[in-house]
Amino acid sequence: MATYVSLIRYxxxxIRNVKESPARLDAAKKAFQGAGGELKQFFLAMGEYDIVMISEAPNDETVATIALSLGSLGNVRTETMRVFTESEYRKIIGSIR
Incomplete structure (x- = not known):
């Protein structure tokens, strides 16, 4: 599965409904599971972003669908990027001719 990092802002x-955010996190975990992925790590952050999530999903379309679904609820804005593990990185670099 592919790995993704999501940078999230309330x-x-x-933020007005921040006390409901643990339930929203549980719903996000279920959304990933229902789509064949997994929300691997969740971090409350300080600075430009409020939350950092690391997830795995079968493909980019799956993550885009989840991000759009979460964003459409109006509680967060997401910025998601595909990232590569060290072994994937080494394979990519090794393929350069």
Missing amino acids: TDQG
Whole structure:
């Protein structure tokens, strides 16, 4: 499975309802599981982003669908990027001719 890092910010609505965010996190975990992926790690962050999540999913389309679904609820804005593990990195670099 592919690995993704999501950088997340609360919206005004999301921070007003921050006490509900643990339930929203549980819903996000279920969304990943239902789509064949997994939310691997969750971090509350300080600085430009409020949350950092690391997830795995079968493909980019799956993560895009989950991110759009979560964003459509109005509590968070997401910025998600595909990342590569060290072994994937080594394979990519090894293929350079």
